[in-house]
Amino acid sequence: MVRMERNALPDWEKRFRAPRVSLPEWAEDAPARSLFVSNATGTFELYAWDRTTGEQRQVTDRPNGTTDGTLTPDGEWIWWFSDTDGDEFGVWMRQPFTGGADVPAVPALAPAYPAGLAIGRDGTLVIGRSTDEEGTTIHVVRPGAGTPEEIYRHSESAGVGDLSHDGTLLVIEHTEHGDAMHSALRVVRPDGTTVAELDDTEGGTKELGLGVLGFAPVAGDARLLIGHQRRGRWEPMIWDPLSGEVTELELDLPGDVSAEWYPDASALLIAHSYRARDELWRYDLATGERTRIEAPAGSVSGATARPDGSVEFLWSSAAQPPQVRSTTGEVVLDPPGETAPGSVPVEDAWVEGPGGTIHALVQKPAGEGPFPTIFEVHGGPTHHDTDSFASQPAAWVDHGFAVVRVNYRGSTGYGRAWTDALKHRVGLIELEDVEAVREWAVGSGLADPDRLVLSGGSWGGYLTLLGLGTQPEAWTLGLAAVPVADYVTAYHDEMEALKSMDRTLLGGTPEEVPERFEASSPLTYVDKVQAPVYISAGVNDPRCPIRQVENYVRRLEERGHPHEVYRYDAGHGSLVVEERIKQVRLELDFALRHLPKSPELPSGPH
Template identity: 60%
Template structure:
């Protein structure tokens, strides 16, 4: 075991093994090490040329797949991995984002689809920054860059890029029409990046030709233009009726059509190749499903996917729908569903498939502001309870826990914990009011819902009140630290990965896109709303923390920077509270499988030790 301390704070212990039982030890590691992959994306005009990301090498990297010869090639090979990549429409070039050690700051480079070339700068004249959208056409490329000065959007027709838009507020490139005459951008000139507006520009002179904003608290998101040349219809997400729904905006005709789908929850969509239908991804109560919506007849038909999570989906030129599916019990697989209804496995990553895990069940708990949905998993062979229970809080905050396969969840189950995942206020998929209820009081609002679910779990006999763990990463890590300080009687152990720990310092150091997000969330900057930032910061309550704390953080994290975490740990060090710190050389999490395995072992072992279970 590694017990060497860091320069300032006691180091987390890395166990040689988590379980004495060899089969269990092999199983939990195998779930992480099993190869996984994303749904392949393809070049618009060369659908035989495909791109996906996979961890087959042990690091998440970009892969090219030539369907004609069924040849797969790893494109990128970087120590901390690569996630962001796309194809030029003719399939000749692969573009991928080249950052430094996971810090998300860098530039786009490109290389030939078939390999054999050194990656080169994709566009001249664009400064390094955080990515803010990319659209590649045959004649024009448009891309966005975010820096501490704000957002800048650039376009190139083959030579050095020209900046056509700049703003102190958050903005990005959103969609390019098939004929490359129109470009949609997202902006927050009204001061609220969480509820953006849309502007469509002419690609000839980059002057506005159309605007759309639904007003305060109602965001718009451009999904994509029609795939048919000359068709100026833009598929848009709106929230005029209290949830995310679809509309089609014909920019040239200046008309729009709201699509009223008889589905609970929320939706997103993509076009079918002839633009006569939409592939609708429906989300409700932690599960997603696929539908075809015929734009001529307004008929909505289910594609009959099993209960679980759709991790991505697209429609091939022949109408085949390719999608990723998993559930809590079954690992992800890439499937293909033909127009005739046949469904088959499209791709299986190399090597052994990940071992399965336990299913999740639903809990609906009444809270102060309405019904809170949680997903609950029990360890195999466990008695009814009460059990040691980990309350895993998702990041975002605009995200949601789902009925999806998670090697991380499965490891806690193998260790004998029940796992409760709470879709607190702030989560997506439950309507705009639920998502936006945290505005003006983030963190503390979510924890009211977590407390209600915690009370339910104890009252129902599931959770042992003396052995409850709160954990999470990113926003979930922030909530975990805040919970330890504001709800000290509830938690026996806390685990926080890449958290916000000192909100005032975090705001100073984080990427500008997140500052813009925070201003919208808190109602202003720390100078304008000092009381709110202070009341919602974990550092404010560090003196009330009693439970042992584990913190994990990346040196190059632009979202939850390291300095503000060190501020919190320095305060914690002055108190008689057991704590450990794991610091690693990457950004906001890691794309390296071995590193993820190591961190999971550290977290679970910390909880087992501190609860006296090891």
């Protein structure tokens, strides 16, 4: 009976319900012990996996799910972050790998937003915290001490980068220069004394940033693998903070490049992202030889090199659901239950826009256009859509919609200049690119101009509301999930790290640059909105807080404008499968009720 009921479900629901697993993390000194995330119970939780015995064990079990966890180097303990109802504010807990009671990892530290964590082989703990009152603080707990020692404090955003193999060096990513989009690095001893600094921002006047990729994973090696943007895109280089030597790597790859060490530090595992697809390479540090690691066309959302030299990676494409694969040819971790139904592949569109060529990804249903079309706008904004499996776009395709995803200016993956282009005219620049792609979609015969949906979550939800007000004639309806709706109130209510980002994007606070906040706020244009609006919001959201959403909704109510609002008891989205299905079903229902009817559109979600 259960099988019959599942088979009766529409494919779009099956995709959400199908069990998934993340790329397993493994303990550095006990590689048979792994930790991964799965939705096997209907909620995303942490699972322990002993590769020697094959035993898997659910570690966490909370109403709103858990995804933030790690293993100690010896594999004896699992650390996981415990917040309240998805608000991201909480404390680190720990549990034995083999099972047992959860206990506060560092009882002396009060709840906060997490700002990084590093655990040393000798038991040294480094915990980053962020609060509205204190800014960012970093604390060290020495073996046997029990009492945290604060070694760093600053009002701007910062975080724990990594701890060296021997525990004598700690790297901190910080934005003390005031540019939250471009970090500088400081290497310190565990007592907080500075060893070395590396800062490509030149006091905040030059938009170059650095990122921590990890200390060399072998004893006696102080080299630090970092990412830099000196040639206009992300690339790896090696910095020895003790000698000051910096080694830039000539990889001759056109896109953004990240890397991690092989376990013996003889080579790097290179992840190359270009035009919304990924590829993997092995780079030998002694010879400079680059060897391709075979993977199908699509996206790799995580990869790791194992001690035996094999590489495990989480791969998917828009048409095929994710798998944890290995260069041994095996599927590393196969989730229980039925596999998610596939979807249609993406097609690339290259559209000339006001700031350069825009890359968009298009999925089409069967038949001939023009189709009702949904523009799914990604969040971030420092993120980009890829050729990877996503249940929500696939659901719209199943219902007869074309789906267009735009990697607008501000997106990552297309070089530093493209990512940094949105400063000061925040939201408006991204929407210029969305509009250029919309005109192409209509002009090419793909999209029906009378049935255009603007949709997105988080920053995409923000752009949706802003677009409905600044481009009111362009859109038939809007679907905004966890959006910024009133930028000024959002700034005052959001978590401190996002305040730093907003000051960077807009050039100051609402009091310092009120005209910029006003120009970029959806609330400014709410009276111009013509399309019906659907909004969903988490009541515990620290990123796009509920009060500013209610301010926008109140203005819609005062106008008597057609809208619906769904509020749910979680934070910035949900980790509960049934809740996510409910939200998509509500969006589909709203769209199908409000769009002009046509023969190819069903009357409701199926």
